[in-house]
Amino acid sequence: MDRCSPLKVSSKGVADKNLATKEGGAMDRIMQVLRQLPHQHQLASSPSSSCDIKSIYASEKVRDAIRDHEQAIATSSAPKNKAKVVVLGDSGVGKTSIIYRHRYGAHYRPVNATIGASFVSFDVGDARDDMVRLQVWDTAGQERFRCMVPMYMRNAEAALIVYDVTDRSTFEDVEKWLKDLDRSSGTEDANVFLIANKTDLTEKREVSEAEGKAMAAKINAKYFELSNEEPHLFAAILSELAEDVLQSRQQTSEKKQELTLIRKDNVALAEDKFDDNPNIQLKSRKSKCCSML
Template sequence: MRAPSPSVGGSSSSRRRSDGPVRSHKVVFLGQSGTGKTSIIRQFVYRTYDQCYQATVGMDFVSKLLNGEAGRKPIRLQLWDTAGQERFRALIPGYLRDSSACILVYDITSRQSFESIRSWAEQALEGRSSKDVVMALVGNKLDLEAQREVSYQEGEALAKELSFKLFFEASARTADLVDAVFHGLAEVLPSEVPKKAESDDEIILEPPRRLQAVGQPPTSKKQCC
């Protein structure tokens, strides 16, 4: 699935004052460890891909501003990267409560990661309606087509079954369709700021800060793809 690609970047303080406050949306990434959630975020925000990755511990956070297109206002996506290991799942509900969207990621070369999506979807929608949060499904590692275990048709069918608004296949390694995921998401999220005042403080892009889970050591295992 492809989506229009509005320009990406920051905006000056004077422009924000004249155009009004920018709407911020909290977007939470879910999925098994090793599916490439962190890699997708880093490719989109920093245009980098690390062959050797460090498994996420607890939560990571970063934001990026998407400039509007065709009369739409800019919106800011606050991207929350969650740990896929089972021992961290108890931490996730607290981060889901005020989220605008959830992006569920599976690895097209791993049927197990695909079959876990229903469980992640249940957690994402626990106590909420699908009308309250935009749900998107992403099959990552499109560059490993020769090792594919999950077909495009299966991913598309699951997204329809679960009433997800968006489905994409992408590659964090090559950046193929990575931008389309976020641009597609931006198109279905409201850009107007509600009447309740929202903070328009600038969020500076920084390397993601790592939030440690209670009782966990500050180091995490480094793996190579």
């Protein structure tokens, strides 16, 4: 995927291009039913049984329409594809800031260190307009909470490993985080993105771009740089991550299908050999009998 190509990201959870159409249809039904209700002055002047029956009927129809409206929202706002993503890295590298500034805006400022993990969902559109709900887990980086992190890595299909370019020790811990991921995720070949954060602090930088790219190549990860001056780049990272997750799933599915076909071919070949040589069964019985003596 071209990292410079147009990207579509929605972090609001219900921003779907099909949602407006579905909502409009349901709301039109509700308004049509509401127009059938008698006006207040009609109820006061002629409290007839026909008005009461009409009100009851209209109320039931409104209730049904609202239920259909809520179901339309639920089905249109929940993408079929979901993926768990863990954000790893030492304490203070900016993991929480990256996630929550993208979710809630540039004004967000985390106050306390993350304990255990926190969870945020992002609905992301890939290049084919397929929506993926990325369930992003912001994990603790402090050493005293590190024993809790592996439980949040389980079943993660992707990981963002973040380091601070102004603190070399956080860069040196990248491989340790990767080992934890490989040991705890239970996912074969999880997609890994290496994020060099705080690149706007050029005077304090201790890890060069070349070193970061070399590390990414070493651990088979994609390399990105982030800064407070360009927080929008995180949207591009999420979009590319969603693309990679879907591609990995497709490749895994194709491998499984290929293995299934190979197994079927092997079984068929074995059956053909057995049919061509009826003495195989007799020999196997004799050898089994002799082995018991």
